[in-house]
Amino acid sequence: MKNDRFVVDQQETDEEYVFHLTGELELSVAPQFRSALESIVGQTEKPLIFNLKDLTYIDSTGIGIIISVLKLRDELNAPFIVREIPDSIKRLFDLTGISKFLHDEL
């Protein structure tokens, strides 16, 4: 069985802050992810990117975190981009209706 432990890989380049998410984003790891985001989410000088290519599972807690980031970045008028959403997760974003708020480029 593949190890689906949740890992956040955080990278800062000259152009952007990238969070590469791996594994299962759900209730038990929500505090870990929120604290990883805490110092970055309010930084407005560079776009904030989530790359979901290796995300294997998300629940309403994880979707809730994405919604709170969307709202905060919108208030700050700061770019937020979600890239490479796997099909199984895109289905859930479509189902709940958050897809229309997500952008995959600037």
Place this chain on the structure above:
Amino acid sequence: MKETISLSLPAKAEYLHIVRLTLFGIASNIGFSFEQIEDMKVAVGEACNNVVLHAYPNKAPGMLNIQFDIEEQGLDIHVKDEGTSFDYENMIDKSATLHDKNLNDITVGGLGILMMQALMDDVQQVRTHHGTEIILSKLLRRNEDLA
């Protein structure tokens, strides 16, 4: 034909992946598609989240009991607690999708129930003497049905 597999674990978030692993094993054994299993994992995960978050508010976490009933036509998953009833009926009203909302108006409450209902064929809530039971049902769609 009905066979039952039960799982009993502390109602803590750190154990919920065991429920998903068990569900994966049972559902793939009886022939559900990968997509159907993914749907069930999310729906059952949401029912379990509700137990972890709401069933035992003022005391040490109680138990989360999962019963998998393997039926001829599919799988019924019972998610049971022995705590405070989650106000499921009331939450259904709040479980509207975000499709017709603006970013400022959207809230996260109700998304879990929305997904449970959308991803399963049937969702029932039963209040027991001891707590609450959610029954999530998924029908096996056999190949000949698709033809």
